[in-house]
Amino acid sequence: MSKVKIVHHGAVTGVTGSYHQYLAGTSNILVDCGLFQGAEASRDLSDFDFDPKAVDALIVTHGHIDHVGRIPWLIAAGFRGSIICSPPTAVLLPIILRDALDIHLPENQALVDATLQRIEQAIVPLAFGHWHNQGDVQVRLQNAGHILGSAYVELNFNGHTTVFSGDLGSPGAVFVEPPCSPEKANILVIESTYGDKNHTTREHREHSLAKLTNKALADGGTLLIPAFSLGRTQELLSFFEHLLFTGQLKWPEASPLPIILDSPLAGELTSAYRQLAEYWPESLKSRKSQGRLPLGFDNLVTVQSHKEHLKLVSHLARKERPAIVIAASGMCQGGRIVNYLEALLPLKSTEVLFVGYQASGTLGRSLQNASMGKVVHIEGRPVVVNAEIFSISGFSAHADQSDLIRFIEGITPKPDDVRLVHGDNEAKQVLAGKLVETGYSVTLAS
Numbered sequence: 001m002s003k004v005k006i007v008h009h010g011a012v013t014g015v016t017g018s019y020h021q022y023l024a025g026t027s028n029i030l031v032d033c034g035l036f037q038g039a040e041a042s043r044d045l046s047d048f049d050f051d052p053k054a055v056d057a058l059i060v061t062h063g064h065i066d067h068v069g070r071i072p073w074l075i076a077a078g079f080r081g082s083i084i085c086s087p088p089t090a091v092l093l094p095i096i097l098r099d100a101l102d103i104h105l106p107e108n109q110a111l112v113d114a115t116l117q118r119i120e121q122a123i124v125p126l127a128f129g130h131w132h133n134q135g136d137v138q139v140r141l142q143n144a145g146h147i148l149g150s151a152y153v154e155l156n157f158n159g160h161t162t163v164f165s166g167d168l169g170s171p172g173a174v175f176v177e178p179p180c181s182p183e184k185a186n187i188l189v190i191e192s193t194y195g196d197k198n199h200t201t202r203e204h205r206e207h208s209l210a211k212l213t214n215k216a217l218a219d220g221g222t223l224l225i226p227a228f229s230l231g232r233t234q235e236l237l238s239f240f241e242h243l244l245f246t247g248q249l250k251w252p253e254a255s256p257l258p259i260i261l262d263s264p265l266a267g268e269l270t271s272a273y274r275q276l277a278e279y280w281p282e283s284l285k286s287r288k289s290q291g292r293l294p295l296g297f298d299n300l301v302t303v304q305s306h307k308e309h310l311k312l313v314s315h316l317a318r319k320e321r322p323a324i325v326i327a328a329s330g331m332c333q334g335g336r337i338v339n340y341l342e343a344l345l346p347l348k349s350t351e352v353l354f355v356g357y358q359a360s361g362t363l364g365r366s367l368q369n370a371s372m373g374k375v376v377h378i379e380g381r382p383v384v385v386n387a388e389i390f391s392i393s394g395f396s397a398h399a400d401q402s403d404l405i406r407f408i409e410g411i412t413p414k415p416d417d418v419r420l421v422h423g424d425n426e427a428k429q430v431l432a433g434k435l436v437e438t439g440y441s442v443t444l445a446s
Helices: 071-076 087-104 109-122 202-219 232-245 264-275 282-289 306-319 337-344 363-368 401-409 425-437
Strands: 004-008 020-024 027-031 057-059 082-085 123-125 131-134 137-143 151-157 160-164 187-191 222-226 259-261 300-302 323-327 351-354 375-378 381-384 388-391 417-421 442-444
Touching: 004 160, 004 187, 004 417, 020 151, 020 160, 027 137, 027 151, 057 137, 071 087, 071 109, 082 087, 082 109, 082 131, 082 137, 087 109, 087 123, 087 264, 109 123, 187 401, 202 222, 202 232, 202 351, 222 337, 232 259, 232 264, 232 323, 259 264, 306 337, 323 337, 337 363, 337 375, 337 381, 351 363, 363 375, 363 388, 401 425, 417 425, 425 442
Parallel strands: 027 057, 057 082, 082 123, 160 187, 187 417, 222 323, 222 351, 259 300, 259 323, 351 388, 417 442
Antiparallel strands: 004 020, 020 027, 131 137, 137 151, 151 160, 375 381
16 A cells, blocks of 8 residues: 555644644645644744645645634745645635634734735645646545535545545535535544534524524524624525525514624625636525626625624613624634623523524533523633523534534445544544444554
């Protein structure tokens, strides 16, 4: 067998900080370069346990910050290779990284601009299904079904194929088709975020969203939805557009129901999604051809300035009027959602809906576990939780246990080694047990 070495530098003890090093022949390739979050966030951004100067290419599976957030620091440490990604990710990646750099380097716009220019020059867009020669290795990207432009990676070296799943999606996603299994994988490195759980169907999650939203509106308060700016926000907007179009939302006021998008980054990414409509699935394109606007409907209110944001938070806390607010960050680790939570959690008319995974050590996980009357700390300040907290896992853009198993079983013959990454220990253990029962050789990456 051709000699291939894989080193897992992140997404080993949890679901953040994805980056993996692939070494074959003379090729040194990095797959993703993500930011650690939650309980893993204490790691030094500039401390790499490999030599960035020796890396020939970086392959980006998709634009989420836990997969791309350390790219600027990789470049600062000497990486000068190409950045290979799908065409939609090539558009979305600079937007995501500019926002990240603006947070970390707010006083140095010249450095931010120079870093972004270098990143944009390094990007090599690669369409799904096309082989690209990278040194001794052939690279191919395939649809991962997670968010717009998300890919899994096939690396072929002398007939030996390694597949990195990135983040896989599940059926029912709005902006992407579900993934198909690769034709071959001697080694499969696969995420396991929901390796121990199964999601509800798209119809069930739509019904649940309508039910919870109508309850919040009847209570006369604000429904807060923490959401990642990329992917989750756009999915939610399209669901709300559909609920409004089909008359499933009811509110006790004559004026239009405001669905508030309060995240400059999410607003910019939503605009980019509109511009990338050629990559939407046919089912969504047909909606657009009927004159419907999944990402630009009449009830949608976009908040831009920080002053406008603070004014809105104060207004909703005083008036307790029906409204839906979608704001980042998805795990409540900073972003404008934090101000809403601090002001509105003490109000019994508030409801908080989590529609994505909340990593250990995040405020989102603390709120999921909070009982009524419990005190949580937001930026060091105690806040009483009188709001109702709900979660709908079916909105996750991640594949569930059955999706992951289906993806793996679709590879024939069976992979020689299935390596589980990007999951909490329990999720990995449960998925590993299911796979071993059916004859797979499984490794928990370390």
